[in-house]
Amino acid sequence: MGLANNGRAPKFFKYCNKQGVPIYAVCVSLCWGGLAFLQLSESANTVLNWIINLITASQLINYCVILLTYLHFRRAVIKQGIDRSTFGFKSHFEPYTSTITLCVVFTMLWLQGYTVFLPGGDWWSIETFLFSYLMIFVDVVIFLGWKLIKRTKYRSDPNEVDLISGLEEIEMHERWLAAKERMENGGSDANEKNIKKQKLKKWWKYTGVGYLLGG
Numbered sequence: 741m742g743l744a745n746n747g748r749a750p751k752f753f754k755y756c757n758k759q760g761v762p763i764y765a766v767c768v769s770l771c772w773g774g775l776a777f778l779q780l781s782e783s784a785n786t787v788l789n790w791i792i793n794l795i796t797a798s799q800l801i802n803y804c805v806i807l808l809t810y811l812h813f814r815r816a817v818i819k820q821g822i823d824r825s826t827f828g829f830k831s832h833f834e835p836y837t838s839t840i841t842l843c844v845v846f847t848m849l850w851l852q853g854y855t856v857f858l859p860g861g862d863w864w865s866i867e868t869f870l871f872s873y874l875m876i877f878v879d880v881v882i883f884l885g886w887k888l889i890k891r892t893k894y895r896s897d898p899n900e901v902d903l904i905s906g907l908e909e910i911e912m913h914e915r916w917l918a919a920k921e922r923m924e925n926g927g928s929d930a931n932e933k934n935i936k937k938q939k940l941k942k943w944w945k946y947t948g949v950g951y952l953l954g955g
Contacts, residue, residue, distance in 0.1 A: 790871045793852070797875040800849040807842040811835055816901035828914070849876065 743749035744765070753765045814835060817824060824830055831837065853872025855863045886892065895901050 790867070793871040794875055796852060797849065797872065798879075800845055800852075801875060801879050803845045804842060804849065807838050807845065810838055811842070812898070812901070813903075814838075816898040816903060819898035820901075820903060822903065 744751055744753035753762065753768070755762065755764055757763050850873075853868050856865055856869045856872070857863075887894075
């Protein structure tokens with residue numbers, strides 16, 4: 741639905757029913773679950789493994805793009821003098837964690853089909869090569885095609901990056917959610933402190949920190 745709103749997917753994916761559910765987008769997403777039935781046949785199982793390889797490569801590429809986007813965003817924030825302490829969430833040890841993660845994910849992207857490059861020639865397989873690395877070339881073609889067709893510009897100058905458009909609507913929505921939460925919990929400072937304490941306990945429990953430290 742988000743892609744459709746941005747003009748990067750068919751418009752009918754923007755349709756929502758009376759409950760506000762983007763029903764067409766949900767149905768298309770659910771169709772991918774039917775691929776599980778490919779496991780019922782041996783030949784179909786091979787096709788499923790190919791699809792899994794393509795999806796794995798796509799996810800690795802997605803992570804690379806996310807990390808690159810964040811590093812560009814961080815550079816723009818610093819150059820434009822925006823105070824990161826005003827953000828609702830801040831990642832720690834940046835930009836080192838993102839840079840290291842990007843290097844690791846990028847390396848894994850090229851290692852997933854490494855067996856085809858082993859010496860001797862016995863490991864070479866056109867199928868393995870294509871379904872391990874095909875999405876890399878497909879994504880490059882899509883990216884360059886979009887740039888050429890839409891005439892979009894890569895903003896190398898971080899001062900040109902727009903970090904303001906749409907921000908007011910997002911902040912208004914967050915203020916509305918915060919006010920709604922306060923109303924549901926009585927609106928007192930004591931209740932707000934209690935909510936924060938309960939969230940901290942859940943984090944303590946589910947991350948395993950409490951178990952490790954005996955809490």
